[in-house]
Amino acid sequence: MTNYKFQPAADGVDPKSVPYHTFASGAKIPSVGLGTFGSDNYTSDVIAQAVVGAAEVGYRHFDCASVYGNEDAIGGSLTKLIDGGLPREELWITSKVWNDMHGAGQVIESCKKSLSDLKLDYLDLFLVHWPFPNSHGKGVDVSSRDPHAKPYIHEDYMRVWSQMEELYDVGLVRHIGTSNMTIPKLELVMRDARIKPMANELELHPHLQQAELFKYIVNRGIVPIGYSPIGSPSRPIRDRTADDTVDVEDPVIVAIAERFGVHPAVVCVKWAAQRGQIPIPFSVKRPQYLSTLKAIVSEPLTEADMTAIAGIDKNNRLIKGHVFLWKEDQTWEALWDLDGTITPWL
Numbered sequence: 588m589t590n591y592k593f594q595p596a597a598d599g600v601d602p603k604s605v606p607y608h609t610f611a612s613g614a615k616i617p618s619v620g621l622g623t624f625g626s627d628n629y630t631s632d633v634i635a636q637a638v639v640g641a642a643e644v645g646y647r648h649f650d651c652a653s654v655y656g657n658e659d660a661i662g663g664s665l666t667k668l669i670d671g672g673l674p675r676e677e678l679w680i681t682s683k684v685w686n687d688m689h690g691a692g693q694v695i696e697s698c699k700k701s702l703s704d705l706k707l708d709y710l711d712l713f714l715v716h717w718p719f720p721n722s723h724g725k726g727v728d729v730s731s732r733d734p735h736a737k738p739y740i741h742e743d744y745m746r747v748w749s750q751m752e753e754l755y756d757v758g759l760v761r762h763i764g765t766s767n768m769t770i771p772k773l774e775l776v777m778r779d780a781r782i783k784p785m786a787n788e789l790e791l792h793p794h795l796q797q798a799e800l801f802k803y804i805v806n807r808g809i810v811p812i813g814y815s816p817i818g819s820p821s822r823p824i825r826d827r828t829a830d831d832t833v834d835v836e837d838p839v840i841v842a843i844a845e846r847f848g849v850h851p852a853v854v855c856v857k858w859a860a861q862r863g864q865i866p867i868p869f870s871v872k873r874p875q876y877l878s879t880l881k882a883i884v885s886e887p888l889t890e891a892d893m894t895a896i897a898g899i900d901k902n903n904r905l906i907k908g909h910v911f912l913w914k915e916d917q918t919w920e921a922l923w924d925l926d927g928t929i930t931p932w933l
């Protein structure tokens with residue numbers, strides 16, 4: 588117990604003014620969340636402190652994952668906030684099962700570990716982080732491969748999914764979803780799942796708009812959560828290639844940012860929320876996370892701005908996933924089923 592008393596910041600945003608998406612359950616997820624993956628640049632403690640600061644300025648939605656290695660520290664912050672007077676029901680906490688916990692019973696074990704680390708008795712949303720059981724060590728480069736790596740095997744994924752359904756049945760998680768999926772993979776899961784995915788987390792920023800996949804999930808009532816909404820300018824070296832473009836340097840984004848008097852990062856987040864996905868920008872810096880939240884509740888982008896940004900898609904995937912490939916001579920495109928069929932084992 589600390590003497591901390593939760594106090595909304597005077598210069599913050601009223602969380603009630605933040606728009607939200609409504610799930611079929613009636614639950615409301617705030618239309619912006621704070622990412623918590625520090626990209627190897629920030630310590631767990633710094634990120635955990637940012638969670639408290641972000642809640643004070645009005646964030647209620649936090650995107651966590653076991654693989655980020657900081658759920659225990661974030662759990663300390665959540666306890667501080669809740670004990671300090673912020674009602675648990677006002678928070679939206681997402682977590683994810685990592686690729687090395689896809690075996691029988693392991694998804695449930697991973698969820699229980701996340702709950703224990705986060706010091707919560709339920710999660711608002713639990714996601715399957717990647718559709719492959721392939722893992723890698725911390726800080727490896729793009730040539731690193733899991734010697735036991737496999738392609739997407741639908742029967743295996745459904746064994747993961749049935750554990751997600753079980754977690755939902757017993758109330759440990761209130762919603763379940765997928766991440767890093769493609770249309771052909773989702774088609775199979777939608778066909779075979781007893782409880783359909785309720786949300787899908789995918790990379791979305793002005794230079795990777797994934798129009799077809801976005802439309803597919805929205806049309807099926809799946810809530811789209813957009814990761815790396817700013818184009819992940821501080822992502823790990825393993826996720827960088829020479830051809831990558833930079834969203835925050837795009838002339839269209841920069842011109843709009845100048846007109847609004849904000850950083851281009853803020854325009855990316857504004858665009859995301861206005862387009863209908865839920866951006867989850869990462870930041871541990873108060874002026875950044877505050878300006879991003881303010882962007883969601885301030886004067887919207889014009890229709891001309893939205894059209895201009897729709898025109899700068901470069902199909903530039905940043906989180907390519909090389910380390911999850913299962914064959915030596917493959918390129919990362921194999922993970923993303925570009926020809927509309929699931930890439931086979933051989």
Ligand SMILES: NC(=O)c1ccc[n+]([C@@H]2O[C@H](COP(=O)([O-])OP(=O)(O)OC[C@H]3O[C@@H](n4cnc5c(N)ncnc54)[C@H](OP(=O)(O)O)[C@@H]3O)[C@@H](O)[C@H]2O)c1
Pocket residue numbers: 621622623624625626650651716766767788789813814815816817818819820821822850852853867868869870871872874875876878879906
């Ligand atoms: N499901 C998945 O597989 C998956 C994959 C990747 C990410 N995610 C989630 O998505 C979250 C966000 O993605 P991300 O961290 O890759 O990238 P991001 O949110 O696109 O970029 C974060 C970086 O942008 C800069 N920034 C943030 N707000 C800013 C502002 N207002 N003004 C100027 N610069 C600003 C910061 O850079 P500096 O720190 O250098 O200031 C920050 O580190 C992650 O934390 C994680 O929760 C999920």
